[in-house]
Amino acid sequence: MKARVLISPKKGIADPQGTAVEQALHTLGFAGVRAVRVGKVIDLELPEGDHTAALAALTCMSEQLLANTVVEAYSCTILDEGA
Amino acid sequence: MKARVLISPKKGIADPQGTAVEQALHTLGFAGVRAVRVGKVIDLELPEGDHTAALAALTCMSEQLLANTVVEAYSCTILDEGA
Amino acid sequence: MRFAVAVFPGSNCDVDAYRALHDVLGRDVEYLWYRETDLSGFDGVILPGGFSYGDYLRPGAIARFAPLMEAVVRFAGRGGMVLGICNGFQLLTEAGLLPGALLRNRDLTFLCDTVPVRVENADTAFTRCCQNGQVLRLPIAHGDGNYAVDAATLAVMEQRGQVILRYCAPDGTVDEQHNPNGSVANIAGIINGQGNVAGMMPHPERAAEELLGGTNGLFILQSMVQELERRQHEASRC
Amino acid sequence: MKLPGAERTARVGLTDAEYARIVELVGREPGDLELDLFGVMWSEHCSYKTSRPLLRLFPTTGAAVLQGPGENAGIVDIGDGLAVVMKVESHNHPSAVEPYQGAATGSGGIIRDIFTMGARPVAMLDSLRFGDLGEARQRSLFRGVVKGIGDYDNCMGIPTVAGEVGFDDSYTGNCLVNAMCVGIIRHTDIKRGAATGVGNPVILVGATTGRDGMGGASFASVDLTAASQERKSAVQVGDPFLEKLLLEACLELFRTDAVVGIQDLGAAGLTSASCETAARGGMGIDLDVALVPRREDGMVPAEVMISESQERMLVIAHQGREEEVQCIFDKWGLNAAVIGRVTDDGMLTIRNGDVVVGQVPAKALAEQAPLRHPEAVRPAWQDDLLDLDVTRLQQQDDWTGTLTALLGTPTIASKEWVYRQYDSVVRTNTVIGPGSDAAVLRVDGTDHGIALTIDGPGRMCLLDPATGAAMAVAEAARNLVCSGAKPLALTDCLNFGNPEKPEVFWQFSQAVVGMSEACRKLRIPVIGGNVSFYNETGASAIVPTPVVGMVGVVEDLAHICRQGFGEPDSVVVLLGANTDELGGSEYVRVATGRRAGRVPLLDLEREKEVQELCLTGIRRGLIRSAHDVSDGGLSVTLAESCISGQMGADLSLPAGIRPDALLFGEAPSRIVVTVGAGDLQALVDAAVEMGVPLAVLGTTGGTLLNIDVSGKSLVRAPVVDLAAAWSGSLPQVMSV
């Protein structure tokens, strides 16, 4: 099954990259854009099986490897049922 | 309103980060994980207004700046209605 | 003959390029601030290495919209010579002046080294002082040098001789073992279809003095100088 | 007697006695905000209250010293009207929490210390310590720290040219990350961090201010503690792009004469920058926190004053030049806000809009923290460490195997895995980059160069802190000499455990004494430094780790040396003498699992003579390569010279010493050099004249390293095999 982990800088953690993108968007004329935060999206495929177990595995992967939990928050979702 | 742009490597384009993450996950014992692709998630806030116009603006930002369409695909979503 | 070395916020090999052209080759060089819009009076433009806009989002993604880049696009359109080195190469692909894109290095780490590269086409304005097949030792220093392009475009580029430099073994053999960053077909440098815009990850400007470990980069820089001399000569004949 | 407000004092980490002193200095009970300021400024980190009395032992003067300790960085003359500005600083604790950002902001902080003096930074160095790389956590710290340093320095366009990495279990909970920055400046361009001239504007430039990096500070007010608690863990995030702009903007600003004084914002942020500049200038500063550009809402004055948001500087400009300053920072897209004025009352006055929220003497905050004199007691276990029965070390046959294994231990193995991630050549001044004993940079517009190194042989310091610290100085100087430079000055970073423990304070005092003595004997002044205490988790402290960063001058770039054997048929010569000492060596650690034994004798007179001979030989063009004997001993030095030069050598060592001590003992004051056969006599003559022992070991050439003793081959191996063990080790360990 397909799954997705979204990883973003935690609230209160500075995001210089987000700031730079925000400024660039302003320069391009998108004046109203605010609060830009840049994170990562990790798409992956898991063996078919139980959703709850899959989510537990994703959480485990995120805690151990995918996210740096000192500065990043993450969220996991199962995207579909079929292969 | 809050919006999100997801950016991922296009099919057929190498994804060194995805490959590295997949290998690391295998090493950690998540043997069944496949097809890992690492992209970016960009969260931002737009002035309240029309959804269609907002999506058009997001597409414009993505084409021009947020994604490099030579190697990346993107998708835009409005996350909520209220401020 | 006047060279412009572009300076974007975050450029940092602008100095390296300036020194090689000015101090070593004795050429007329000027730094050009990214807000400038006028390239008249310049014959060649160097887009230097570094981290324009901190490489945020993607290397070159934000610098591409600098006012100076509009002038560079026009300059290139008129046939002006543009060399993008490292971050400059990334910028040229982002701006659409060169095909393809530069992804994170295969091993995901920044790589500082001096590596052999083979000259694939010595019949260009940027390589005319070299021989086909000649192996140059050039410094590299990048985190995103993994050249990617779709197969169809690559086929056309190969056919037209647009690949000018490839990573190789010291004896010139091109193989995966001597590909430092995972670039498709070991590509280290390319040129556009018109032959006036080139981009490369290796730093020729850092290989211009014996004291600093070698002068192989001069083959590239001298080629540019010769081409511009040739152009001047031609212009004066008309 | 308990003073009123004493429980507030404990909250900001001060003692009752310190509180009493504050009341005396301020002339009344301090308010909450005022107490917060004292809390951070009188912390060990900012005030050096425990270390200062001892640091006075260091020799800090000399003909070449233009600025000793006390400013943001030290400055030493290198001739031609030019000077080197340098400083090393620790970022150990932040790196242990978040290795990438901790190391990155460590680089950022030390770079600001250099350009705040008016200098352009030209080189970075780093000294790192971790626990056992067999543990995943240690690998991830190592990986994160190296990437953090690389990403920051590379983006700044400052070459990282040298460094060192060591491993020991004592660093498991306390990795060490010491960063050093070196700048070059004209004497006439030196800036200082002093606020002078009544009415002159105080301008905060660079990044906006948020609640970052207040993890170290506790607050006197209970409310505030609650509000800040949530952010206490907030990791400081480095923005090298912004710092690059700040650097260029400041250097551009210095080309005008609008600046009176300037100081970076480091620990204790605006508080330390304002009270220190005021105190140095003998003036006061009156500032309004409402004028500070912020990136977060609802910050109270104490948070603004104490925030450690990165990439900010405090500029004191001449009155009337505000617009000019503004203009330059505008050009670089940076904030510049006039937040106050210089006054003549000696007070740091803090307003929030119209309301004065705090007012204390600037000098009291910056300079008058009462000194502490903790007890120093030699640890009871010190003698156990010294106890090593070398007769029980097995005298086996396979010395080649032992050497190969030693070459692969992380502490000795090639650090290319690290320095490949650093741009070591940007700005095109790097003549010798990482991979030799010292880095050499050319000095623009002259024939001269500077050589740089950073060293901290911690293994010896545990066994004998005084000798170990002296060895750090000796080894740094020796490394510079091997590259062809005359050592000029040093900056140090003293990494220790909790100084309130008498054993730790004993280690610290011993180390300072040892270092001072070495500096005096070798005539190398200390021009700045940093102390990092409290490097311990649970009950265990790190091994004492004094680290020395040193600069030397290369008179003529035509005469420099690398460590590799460069030409075949060169004569290999040992300067100095071998001893049978094995204490503290990596060999003993591998063989017994202990860091043990008496450290080898360090004879500073001998050290000096060996160095002088080597430098003379290089300057006279006799010596072709030079590499000192350090970690792993003589055989490792010889192997490294073979590997670096991709060339073998056929050698025979003087007999009379047990083979393991001969091959692996780490006695100091030894350098392996090569000379052309025709130059050998000249070198021998010089050695005799200077009274330095010297031994001809053999010749370079071929593809094998062969080491004989009394006609019997002890070590015999293809250089490619040794190279594989040495170069392959870290990449392999880190690929897991």
Ligand SMILES: Nc1ncnc2c1ncn2[C@@H]1O[C@H](COP(=O)(O)OP(=O)(O)O)[C@@H](O)[C@H]1O
């Ligand atoms: N963290 C590091 N950063 C940059 N260079 C490093 C680092 N660690 C080691 N090096 C380089 O690797 C080489 C060997 O280091 P080291 O064994 O500590 O040398 P030495 O024993 O001569 O002091 C030196 O050139 C040094 O500068």
Ligand SMILES: [Mg+2]
């Ligand atoms: Mg050495």
